[in-house]
Amino acid sequence: GQQLNQSPQSMFIQEGEDVSMNCTSSSIFNTWLWYKQEPGEGPVLLIALYKAGELTSNGRLTAQFGITRKDSFLNISASIPSDVGIYFCAGRDYGQNFVFGPGTRLSVLP
Amino acid sequence: DVKVTQSSRYLVKRTGEKVFLECVQDMDHENMFWYRQDPGLGLRLIYFSYDVKMKEKGDIPEGYSVSREKKERFSLILESASTNQTSMYLCASRGGPSSFYNEQFFGPGTRLTVL
Numbered sequence: 001g002q003q004l005n006q007s008p009q010s011m012f013i014q015e016g017e018d019v020s021m022n023c024t025s026s027s028i029f030n031t032w033l034w035y036k037q038e039p040g041e042g043p044v045l046l047i048a049l050y051k052a053g054e055l056t057s058n059g060r061l062t063a064q065f066g067i068t069r070k071d072s073f074l075n076i077s078a079s080i081p082s083d084v085g086i087y088f089c090a091g092r093d094y095g096q097n098f099v100f101g102p103g104t105r106l107s108v109l110p
Numbered sequence: 111d112v113k114v115t116q117s118s119r120y121l122v123k124r125t126g127e128k129v130f131l132e133c134v135q136d137m138d139h140e141n142m143f144w145y146r147q148d149p150g151l152g153l154r155l156i157y158f159s160y161d162v163k164m165k166e167k168g169d170i171p172e173g174y175s176v177s178r179e180k181k182e183r184f185s186l187i188l189e190s191a192s193t194n195q196t197s198m199y200l201c202a203s204r205g206g207p208s209s210f211y212n213e214q215f216f217g218p219g220t221r222l223t224v225l
Binding site (some may be wrong): 041 | 144190214215219
């Protein structure tokens, strides 16, 4: 089946730093979603993208739908301790279901 | 706000027991999904349903069945629980093709341990 790659796999950053992570696919998608999951909880939807080139913000989070339709990027500005968690991307082609990436684990050091 | 709720956050069962996991959504969504999440394996789709009484197998349906008698409720059934079904189970829902925004929302998860 389709696979999504996320990088980096994990990252340790200092509080206040900006964070960038990305998600790539071998297939073209028409929707990209970004989720955050904290330990013991379900993933929470952060941002949804529907158009190639689209740039969408949600507070300190900004995500972009790549022009090639095969990638997406998530940036977090001025990180804080509560940003800790696993960030998942999900992509959907013209079928029914989303494909999920393996996640990027973010740790924020005080 | 979309709300997806799951009947239990934590569940401990014995091998061979029948297990029911319930999921309810309050947004009149057509599509509902059951995933399991395991370290190193990510999210894997077990079953999904795109309408009442309709169901489709996902990537790992073996050992599971589902029931969707009402639009808002999607149940996952383990007929005879086994230790390899110990996992975090996540339910999700999403609007149908008529929805402009096709965002998928997750419940809080049920951590099932089979002894």
